[in-house]
Amino acid sequence: MISRLNELGFRINTNMGFFSDDREKRELTLVKLPGIITGAIDELSGYVKKRMSERNTLNYEIDGLVIKVNELDVRENLGYTSHHPRWAVAFKFDAPTAQTRLIDISIQVGRNGRVTPVGILEPVKIAGSTVSRATLHNQEYIEMLELGIGDTVSISKRGDIIPAVEEVIEKNTENPTVFKYPTTCPFCSSSLEKDGGHHFCKNRDCPERIKRGIIYFAGKDQMDIDTLGEKTIAFLFDKGFIKAVPDLYTFDYNQLLKEEGFKEKKIANIKESLENSKQKPFKKVLTSLGFDGLGTSAASDLIKNGFNSINKIIETASHNNSEEFSRIEGFGEITAQLLIQHFTDSRNLKLIEELKKIGLIFEEKIDTQEEINPASLPFTNQTWVITGSFEQFNPRSKAAEEIEKRGGKVAGSVSSKTTHLLAGNSPGSKLDKAKELNISIIDENEFLQMLKQ
Ligand SMILES: [Zn+2]
Known part of the structure; x- marks a missing residue:
């Protein structure tokens, strides 16, 4: 794959080695990727030492090497644990x-x-x-x-x-x-x-806390208002132009023409990126509020579990019944209590009201498909394993998505719980195991038929 990418003109990092006791394979690799280091398997540890000693001569930083099995079919057989592949291992250097x-x-x-x-x-x-x-x-x-x-x-x-x-x-x-x-x-x-x-400084009027909150709101992972970086916001805040998040949208930026470093073009850019940020989806708006315990994954979980508008969240919080939030998978009692606290707090509610008036998005439309009761989806209670390669589903995760969309589960290995094996080209040992266990084996065409139905 790497030599093919090389042929196609992509930039390849040639700081890699290929180690095999098969001389023919080594020579073939050298032909395809001239310049890379090759050797027998027992030369690998010497190679690691060599790379470690050369670490400081590189013009980029590295913290180790990754050693991978090269053969794709062997990788397939080795498979994955729940969190890492069995065919790759990181060799970490000591921290400098x-x-x-x-x-x-x-x-x-x-x-x-x-x-x-x-x-x-x-x-x-x-x-x-x-x-x-x-x-x-x-x-x-x-x-x-x-x-x-x-x-x-x-x-x-x-x-x-x-x-x-x-x-x-x-x-x-x-x-x-x-x-x-x-x-x-x-x-x-x-x-x-x-x-x-x-x-902790518990003073909510602490100027530093407010400033940090505004910087967070505009940050890359939140509203991504790239024309208002940390320095610019600190300047606007310290000058008293912007005192709270909504001021970002209501401040008359033309006033800045009097300030050093602000020309018409720059001001126009700021206005434009603020306008664009009004299209940010509800999930981003929710995390941008910067409430403790309400990061990206919590926001997604809320939305996925039916809290797809700020009104629903506020309404639920007002019941003061933490179970309504803690029933969400991954949410504990602490997160639930925090949500109630945040969304019943009059200051926060006022902030949300102001941002609503400005025109930020406080609702996410859920696909009608997702609103269907999961018990009635066609693949509910099915557990699929996917093996081999496919024409239409490349990478295989595309097939997994289709299965999950229809209520099915996808597992990494064949077991007695498996109900279907989706088998592509060169399916390997999983196919044998599935046959042994009498699991229904579906090829790509049959699968496409099932999806259509
Ligand atoms: Zn303080």
């Missing part, structure tokens, strides 16, 4: 570390009031990039490290993304202390409260 000095600890407050300490570091190079900030998690973590400002610390890039302070290498000699959180919020001076492992 570096030493530096902790200059300061900055206290950040998130939109839900959670306090996060961030270590400000003397800039240091680590795995090809310069790091000057690292997360410190919470007060307990700081105490565990016995960390104070001025200490020399070792930091690591875990998963090669977020740097973390791992340990204190040397306490500073002048003033060896352990950093203590302030007792009040640095942004609004209200007392910080401890809840679980974290401290």
Whole structure:
């Protein structure tokens, strides 16, 4: 597949090896992908060491290697556990570390009031990039490290993304202390409260919380108003132009012509992306509100379970009966209570009202098909296994979708619970097993017929 992509002109990363005791296969691979390293199976571990030693010479970051079985039919036979394929394994390198000095600890407050300490570091190079900030998690973590400002610390890039302070290498000699959180919020001076492992600013009028909430609302994974990035929103907020989320839509951006860095074109772009954001589906609007416990998956689950409009959610919350939410699969009592709290809160309800008036979408139409009682769907109570390759269903997940749409389940391996085997070309051992268990075997044409019916 890779050599075919190469022939077609796609960019291929040739930093890979092919290991087999079959010399012919090795030679064939070399012909198809000149430049890749090949060798016998026992040369694989040497290859891993070689790649590890070359890690810092690459112009991109890596955190390990993936070793995969090359033969597709062997992969098919090995199959999957519930969370990973049996034919691929990741070889993770140790996280790269570096030493530096902790200059300061900055206290950040998130939109839900959670306090996060961030270590400000003397800039240091680590795995090809310069790091000057690292997360410190919470007060307990700081105490565990016995960390104070001025200490020399070792930091690591875990998963090669977020740097973390791992340990204190040397306490500073002048003033060896352990950093203590302030007792009040640095942004609004209200007392910080401890809840679980974290401290919180519980003041809903805290300017930092409100600012973070607006930034979150416009963020890429929420309303995706890309012309209003963190810096622009911080500017508008600090200037007092925008005080709450609805102001994003009601503020007269022409006022910004007087401000440095804002030209007509930029302002027109902001207006346009705000207008576009009014088409964002209900699910996005729901998560953009930034309510605790109401992330992407919770929002999808709500909608899928019939709470497909804000009015239904608010109405249900008003009953103050947590069971109406906790019956949703994956929702616990805590999520249910949070939903009741959020959607009976007068401030939140006022916010929702204002956003409704602005024209955001607060309802999702559910396909009539999904409204049908699942017990009456044609594949209900059937468990399918799919094997082999197909003309019309490539990848096979397309066939799985059709089965699930019709109320059937799709399983990874043939068992006594399997009712149907959908068998394509080169079906492998699953077909034998299905025959053994007398399971009805459906080929692609029969399957297409069934779907039509
Ligand atoms: Zn505060």
